[in-house]
Amino acid sequence: MAATTGASTARASSLKLAALPNQGRSTLSFRLCPQTARLRVSCAAKPETVEKVCQIVKKQLALPDDTAVTGESKFAALGADSLDTVEIVMGLEEEFGISVEEDSAQSILTVQDAADLIEKLKEKDDA
Template sequence: MASVIGTSVSMSSLSSSFKPSLVLTSRTNLKSISFSINGKRFPVLRSLPGRLQVSCAAKPETVNKVCEIVKKQLALPDNSTVTGESKFAALGADSLDTVEIVMGLEEHFGISVEEDSAQSIATVQDAADLIEDLVAKKT
């Protein structure tokens, strides 16, 4: 689900000749994605609701650290696979486990997670993205 509201979003930090953009019709209805190369527009996706996830991905080292903390908090075996896409519930975490994971993340990264934000964390990637956002706001 795209969580950006507006008519278009562009990534201006990329090369001036390559600028992907999103065109949204509402909060959850992605209308199209196109890429512009040297001013020529190339539509690559039209109306595939539910098939695309747009996110600002956290740094791999942040995701890896969150994976380590989640494995430790849930007492998962060393050979368990935990990735950014791993959902806490699928890893066996209940609501108390999730609170303990958030507390471990707060302690490690020196941040404070608001209750509303904590409730929106469902995956390792969600947690890593939130951490980077909070760390950036802190500095």
């Protein structure tokens, strides 16, 4: 029975409808439904840090004043290429007096990512 259960489990992960034997008496059925992520991670960055990062991003990308830039804004969606992202990180380093490692810089995809990293680096420097 263990082999049957394992095979059923493997099938269940790729099908929307799966049936499992219930000790040979009857069959249990259930439907696998995709769920949207509802969990949001709370950010550590202060609102003023996020706002300052937004201003730096707008300046580095020469975005019009009426362009909405928020914590959820992705650099790529704002038109930034890899060189623009490097320049944004350099601007953030200068403004906040921090040094961002290359590995950390590559993980920055949104304004919020940048603000969270800044707060983390500032806490580390203060400790």
